[in-house]
Amino acid sequence: MQPLLKVENLVKHYAAGRSAGTKVKLAALDGVSLSIPSGETLALVGESGSGKSTLALCIACLERPTSGNIWFEGIDVTALDENQQRLLRPQIQLVFQDPASSLNPRWTALDIVSEPFLVQRHFTKPDRAVRALQLLDRVAIPRKMAARRADELSGGQKQRLAIARALALEPKIIILDEALSALDCSVQAQISNLLLELQCSLGLTYLFITHNFAMAAHLADQIAVMDRGRIVESGPAENVLRSPRHQATRSLIAAMPRFIETPGVLVHS
Amino acid sequence: MRYFICRALHAVFLLFGVSLLTFLFSALTPGNYFDEMRLNPQISPEAVTALRAQYQLDRPLPIRYAHWLNAVAHGQMGFSFAYNSPVAPLLWVRARNTLLLTATATLLAWLLALPLGICSAARFGRAPDRVLSWTTATLLVIPDLVLALGLLILAVRTGWFPTGGLVSVGFDEFSALQKLRDLTLHMALPVTALVLATLPMLVRHVRASVAEVLDAPFLRAGAGHGLPEHKLLLGYALRAAANPLISLFGFSVGTLLSGSLLVEVVMSWPGLGPLLLESILARDLYVVIGGVLLSMVFLVAGNLFADILLYWADPRIRTAASAK
Amino acid sequence: MKQRRRLTKWLVVLLILHGIIAAAGFFAPYDPVEQDRERPYLPPMHIHMMEAHGHFHLRPFFYPLRLREGSFDQYEEDNATAVPLNFFTRGTTYRLLGIVPSRIHLFGAASARVYLLGSDAYGRDQLSRILYGGQVSLLAGLLGAGITLFLGAFIGMAAGYFGGWRDDLLMRIAELFLALPWLYLLFALRAFLPLSVSPLEAFLLVVVVIGMVGWARPARMVRGVVLSVKERDFVRAARGFGASDIYLLRRHILPETASVLLTQATILVPQFVLAEMTLSFLGLGVPEPMSSWGNLLATLQQYNVLVSYWWMYLPALAIVPFFLGYLSLASALHERTSTYKIDEKSKWNLS
Numbered sequence: 001m002q003p004l005l006k007v008e009n010l011v012k013h014y015a016a017g018r019s020a021g022t023k024v025k026l027a028a029l030d031g032v033s034l035s036i037p038s039g040e041t042l043a044l045v046g047e048s049g050s051g052k053s054t055l056a057l058c059i060a061c062l063e064r065p066t067s068g069n070i071w072f073e074g075i076d077v078t079a080l081d082e083n084q085q086r087l088l089r090p091q092i093q094l095v096f097q098d099p100a101s102s103l104n105p106r107w108t109a110l111d112i113v114s115e116p117f118l119v120q121r122h123f124t125k126p127d128r129a130v131r132a133l134q135l136l137d138r139v140a141i142p143r144k145m146a147a148r149r150a151d152e153l154s155g156g157q158k159q160r161l162a163i164a165r166a167l168a169l170e171p172k173i174i175i176l177d178e179a180l181s182a183l184d185c186s187v188q189a190q191i192s193n194l195l196l197e198l199q200c201s202l203g204l205t206y207l208f209i210t211h212n213f214a215m216a217a218h219l220a221d222q223i224a225v226m227d228r229g230r231i232v233e234s235g236p237a238e239n240v241l242r243s244p245r246h247q248a249t250r251s252l253i254a255a256m257p258r259f260i261e262t263p264g265v266l267v268h269s
Numbered sequence: 270m271r272y273f274i275c276r277a278l279h280a281v282f283l284l285f286g287v288s289l290l291t292f293l294f295s296a297l298t299p300g301n302y303f304d305e306m307r308l309n310p311q312i313s314p315e316a317v318t319a320l321r322a323q324y325q326l327d328r329p330l331p332i333r334y335a336h337w338l339n340a341v342a343h344g345q346m347g348f349s350f351a352y353n354s355p356v357a358p359l360l361w362v363r364a365r366n367t368l369l370l371t372a373t374a375t376l377l378a379w380l381l382a383l384p385l386g387i388c389s390a391a392r393f394g395r396a397p398d399r400v401l402s403w404t405t406a407t408l409l410v411i412p413d414l415v416l417a418l419g420l421l422i423l424a425v426r427t428g429w430f431p432t433g434g435l436v437s438v439g440f441d442e443f444s445a446l447q448k449l450r451d452l453t454l455h456m457a458l459p460v461t462a463l464v465l466a467t468l469p470m471l472v473r474h475v476r477a478s479v480a481e482v483l484d485a486p487f488l489r490a491g492a493g494h495g496l497p498e499h500k501l502l503l504g505y506a507l508r509a510a511a512n513p514l515i516s517l518f519g520f521s522v523g524t525l526l527s528g529s530l531l532v533e534v535v536m537s538w539p540g541l542g543p544l545l546l547e548s549i550l551a552r553d554l555y556v557v558i559g560g561v562l563l564s565m566v567f568l569v570a571g572n573l574f575a576d577i578l579l580y581w582a583d584p585r586i587r588t589a590a591s592a593k
Numbered sequence: 594m595k596q597r598r599r600l601t602k603w604l605v606v607l608l609i610l611h612g613i614i615a616a617a618g619f620f621a622p623y624d625p626v627e628q629d630r631e632r633p634y635l636p637p638m639h640i641h642m643m644e645a646h647g648h649f650h651l652r653p654f655f656y657p658l659r660l661r662e663g664s665f666d667q668y669e670e671d672n673a674t675a676v677p678l679n680f681f682t683r684g685t686t687y688r689l690l691g692i693v694p695s696r697i698h699l700f701g702a703a704s705a706r707v708y709l710l711g712s713d714a715y716g717r718d719q720l721s722r723i724l725y726g727g728q729v730s731l732l733a734g735l736l737g738a739g740i741t742l743f744l745g746a747f748i749g750m751a752a753g754y755f756g757g758w759r760d761d762l763l764m765r766i767a768e769l770f771l772a773l774p775w776l777y778l779l780f781a782l783r784a785f786l787p788l789s790v791s792p793l794e795a796f797l798l799v800v801v802v803i804g805m806v807g808w809a810r811p812a813r814m815v816r817g818v819v820l821s822v823k824e825r826d827f828v829r830a831a832r833g834f835g836a837s838d839i840y841l842l843r844r845h846i847l848p849e850t851a852s853v854l855l856t857q858a859t860i861l862v863p864q865f866v867l868a869e870m871t872l873s874f875l876g877l878g879v880p881e882p883m884s885s886w887g888n889l890l891a892t893l894q895q896y897n898v899l900v901s902y903w904w905m906y907l908p909a910l911a912i913v914p915f916f917l918g919y920l921s922l923a924s925a926l927h928e929r930t931s932t933y934k935i936d937e938k939s940k941w942n943l944s
Contacts, residue, residue: 101827414870425899
């Protein structure tokens with residue numbers, strides 16, 4: 001069975017200004033390949049600046065790669081033109097790291113969640129409101145918050161809102177770009193449980209991008225490690241965790257907080 | 270150095286652009302200088318045509334522009350129809366008169382603004398500062414047209430100052446001292462109007478820049494060392510606050526020729542302003558272009574001057590530029 | 594909170610000032626074109642409450658002026674006849690706001706004309722002319738500002754959103770406009786257009802010319818806002834739902850520019866009113882018999898007027914409260930939206 005998403009040799013260069021007369025190119029992605037089967041979660045782990053966000057934008061069709069291919073459900077997305085891509089984008093949704101900037105602070109929660117319907121011109125106005133409220137229920141945001149402006153919500157609520165919005169157009173795959181990194185620990189736990197539950201009930205596929213190996217281990221079926229624009233190691237989560245082969249993987253694992261089990265006490269080392 | 274060459278080239282492009290724009294304007298305007306003449310029954314149509322040919326007004330636009338560029342390269346600026354003389358000497362005389370006015374006014378304004386602004390910043394929020402702020406706010410609210418006219422009426426009703434012109438009749442027969450006195454009396458009103466118009470904004474900027482700097486730790490350290498206040502203010506605070514002020518000074522220099530148009534017209538000062546106005550009205554093409562270009566040269570030179578000053582005064586800019 | 598109160602205070606002040614001018618017909622005792630050739634250049638009349646021999650009246654009154662014996666331009670009060678002021682009196686018909694016809698004026702007099710601010714060469718009441726003139730000048734300023742902001746917003750959004758060569762080209766042109774001294778540009782633009790046109794055409798020409806002069810600065814500011822908003826994640830997210838450019842511009846980017854445009858408006862309107870005054874003062878603006886603050890001042894260019902008839906200067910002061918209101922509003926708004934503080938000192942900067 002073909003994977004839902006397949007990335008082959010993706011390269012993305014940015015022009016990074018001039019120095020001594022010649023244009024300097026920054027290679028954000030330097031030949032990335034991965035694949036995600038339907039219904040699974042792939043965690044992409046790497047340090048800041050390793051190119052994770054660029055990969056996310058390319059897969060979501062918000063940036064054009066310099067070379068390489070992206071296959072979504074067997075369709076070569078990179079070969080499509082702008083209009084065709086626009087039709088495909090709703091199926092691949094993105095949840096960003098900072099909900100303060102990914103949600104328009106002046107809009108109400110209801111407006112934010114119903115925006116996808118507005119853009120795609122689905123449903124009538126009252127219908128949109130009904131569906132939006134249903135989505136809010138799905139992510140456990142109380143209905144009375146629906147009329148509040150986005151900047152009046154807490155961090156956890158904002159991120160739930162972002163997830164609700166991402167669900168609106170019933171995407172096949174959701175890319176979570178460091179979506180939990182800006183939240184408090186307890187809130188992280190709540191939201192990751194929400195994500196797992198949604199995956200179960202809706203059959204979603206996740207590309208979970210993070211720099212936190214512990215989170216990746218908790219949520220993912222497969223883990224790919226990224227370093228300086230390349231995938232340096234990948235495989236089932238268990239294997240990568242227990243027997244890391246690349247230096248980058250090892251340093252990321254070493255950065256995880258460890259828990260020593262002594263009888264009765266859970267101590268942080 | 271590359272930086273300055275870049276800016277200089279940029280400036281030249283700007284001047285080209287402006288001259289081209291003004292020329293294009295003339296092509297689009299309905300009417301030219303000789304239309305007035307055509308209306309005059311005493312002048313035959315043939316004479317008008319002949320005059321037009323003489324001034325090359327019947328040639329296509331690009332050729333006229335090319336000719337004019339050529340003339341400028343040789344230091345001439347075309348010919349004035351209304352004054353029946355070359356444009357360049359006409360412009361120099363008027364520009365000189367304008368500069369006399371604006372240079373004096375600008376100098377005075379800055380000489381007043383610096384101490385007033387610094388004192389105001391040093392006494393931030395207290396009585397002298399509030400009085401000054403209130404005064405500048407009041408002055409800012411009065412537009413320069415209103416100011417100039419008001420001063421004019423004052424002059425007329427008190428009779429202390431002459432109400433127009435550069436010098437009195439019979440100027441040439443005055444002794445040197447009398448000449449100076451006469452000129453000063455004539456300049457008094459326009460200079461006052463200009464100073465009152467520009468002073469409030471300057472004082473505000475000086476005050477803001479210095480106040481921003483006064484909070485800095487290095488000044489408090491200096492005070493702790495026992496440095497007297499005036500040394501702190503002049504030697505340290507002013508230097509730190511200098512950057513935006515230098516830019517502002519460049520702006521002041523840049524508007525030396527163009528900033529006094531209204532005051533000159535109202536006070537009948539024979540400067541560049543009134544000349545430009547009547548040339549525009551009379552469609553005296555080359556005078557207009559020459560005048561506009563001259564003002565632009567000053568504007569551009571003012572910017573470059575400020576850049577050079579900044580480069581010389583601020584070591585941070587020097588290191589940044591040489592690192593490139 | 595204090596800011597809010599300041600803002601509201603100045604807004605109310607401005608509304609009142611504009612309201613008075615808008616209802617000029619009510620506040621003005623006479624029609625601005627109504628002449629009285631028998632009474633040229635009358636000085637402002639004094640309003641009294643107490644008669645010469647100590648008799649106190651509850652209703653204010655005035656003495657009509659008559660020529661002094663042996664002089665032909667000196668006036669004195671005619672103490673014999675006291676003419677009372679009537680309030681909410683019926684006078685000449687006018688149209689309130691151009692629509693509703695009415696005959697009620699705030700004040701007037703029955704048997705003689707009251708010139709609170711004097712009269713001009715044709716015996717026209719200066720107070721009425723100032724009030725009606727305000728309508729022309731203010732409207733020119735407001736419309737001009739509207740055009741400029743519209744142009745500036747459009748060009749700024751196009752340049753900021755689409756970027757590339759379009760951005761470069763538009764910003765170069767903006768630099769050119771910014772570099773030119775605006776007064777020169779104003780004169781040149783106006784003077785290069787036909788000079789002898791009807792008052793209405795002249796007014797429209799003035800508005801269009803003023804509007805086209807100042808677009809560069811708002812355009813640059815809007816472009817700045819657009820550049821920063823364009824990269825925000827919520828715009829990216831909307832693109833992720835398949836939003837078109839127009840949608841993004843209309844729904845997300847335009848609202849962000851609103852505060853910048855508003856601040857610019859409060860600075861531009863008084864400048865443009867002044868521009869109209871300057872143009873009309875120099876004969877390039879609104880011609881007679883339409884009155885505007887500018888052409889009311891034009892008579893001051895005659896020496897004899899300057900010397901003898903000081904009250905002809907009063908139209909110049911009419912703009913001062915408006916300047917005060919608008920500039921105070923601008924500074925209150927500036928404090929409120931200080932995230933978009935654009936350095937006024939760099940306004941000369943060519944880059």
